[in-house]
Amino acid sequence: MKAATANEMREIDRIAINDYGIPGAVLMENAGVAVVRRLEVVVEPLIDRKFCILAGKGNNGGDGYVIARHLVNQGAKVKVFLLGEKTAVSGDARINLDIIDRMGIDVIEIINERDWDKVKLAATFADCLVDALLGTGFRGEISGDMARIIDIINAAGKLVVAVDIPSGVDADTGRICGTAVQAAHTVTFGSPKPGLFLYPGAEYTGELTVADIGIPTAVIARQNIKQNVIMASAVRDILPCRSPAAHKGMNGRLAVVAGSRGLSGAAAMTAEGALRAGAGLVTLAAPASLQDILAVKLTEVMTKPLPETATGGISQEAVPDIAGLSAASDVLAIGPGLGRHEETAAAVRAVIAAADCPLVIDADALNALVGYTDILSECNALPVLTPHPGEMARLTGLSSQAVNADRINIARQAAAEWGSIVVLKGARTVVAFPDGEVYINTTGNAGMATGGTGDALTGIIAGLIAQGLSSHDAAVAGVYIHGLAGDVAAQAGMVGMTATDLIKAVPAALYGIKSY
């Protein structure tokens, strides 16, 4: 599913109105009715229920007047508050404001101090508040009277339904622009907006409904929208079918280069993640002194001892061994638990520059690339990089707060600059490609904020590449499956679940998607 930015959505509306001749008032009618359909479900029955509609001066407010008309027709008691003067309302919003004026619906302009008391009182007695203050026309920050009315909505403790976007949420990034309406439900029009999925905006959105308001689908399809939301159906199509006559050699050979003294678990979880994602044969290459531990930890994984530094990380002498392994593998996953020894980092860079097969690069292999991202252009296939915000911050020189504040664009820029697929992990993982295409993942939960889940993801993505998926498809499907496995594991309790629980749940997640 595509997710349109505010600018893209405005252009879509414009084309629908100007090129297709759909009157703006018709789109507004459909938008308002879509919200009423949702209200019929969440405030049931509507008759005699009290609604307070908070309207801004633009078309988002216009949707609010349509909602008011339909609610009154259904027997609800409706008060409309307009933040400003009626004379400031124009166009389609004006048409609908005039209609409800003629219907005798109370429209109170919030102009002086006494009007604020009326809003507070109405909010106190309402069953539901409808946020029609700001939609895709919102720019800048929330301040002054707008902040004040949003505070009243949030303080009322009532069911809040947002029209198109919770006011104050940046439609493109999910940033809270000063303050924002905390909605329980949001009905968005035509196409969802990225900011409704990305945190913190997603938390203010509540349950999201995407409503068709009659815009021809071709208008949206022709926009070349590059933001996507990963859907189960798309992952189902991506995943390979497994022949009933399959043997292990048909499901790919995968090599993992991971681990160092004290960090054997990361290596083991990466290898296990790959196996659980369906890889045929997995070889874990790790420092020789970890052999005994890994042999105990892992049953199905083959191990390859590598020369190591005095501190127990892989050494430069390991490079030819790994090169040989990569030549015999369909994919190489490198990084988890390697440690940050400079010799190890240099060995990692040599491996990345020389690898013959597709790469999944994570953790300490990403740290090894700080200041050396130019070597990524030497990779034969598009490498997949899986940084968390901290690693991304180190790679880009930004703070992790800055990375999280604009996840889509930061990932997109990095993917273009490095000629790589960038999987920016965290709540709502974003997968970005060098051509600007991005995918937002919605599976997963806060229980996954625990050590080792990132190693599992690296293994899962590599495991899918081993089975013949392109790095592109493996990254998109991998983050979805990883999050879904987290959701499956969380059914036994979210807090306290471990990466191992997630890894064990991968087959169930795959079964849920593909029934195999």
Ligand SMILES: NC(=O)C1=CN([C@@H]2O[C@H](COP(=O)(O)OP(=O)(O)OC[C@H]3O[C@@H](n4cnc5c(N)ncnc54)[C@H](O)[C@@H]3O)[C@@H](O)[C@H]2O)[C@@H](O)CC1
């Ligand atoms: N014809 C269309 O384009 C359609 C628009 N629709 C609705 O209209 C919305 C877009 O309408 P508009 O483009 O009129 O814009 P909005 O109604 O989203 O916002 C514009 C108003 O907000 C004010 N504003 C902007 N930034 C502000 C800030 N930081 N602080 C305080 N006030 C601020 C502007 O001065 C203006 O009065 C959509 O989100 C959707 O709800 C729907 O009715 C469907 C059809």
Ligand SMILES: [K+]
């Ligand atoms: K709104």
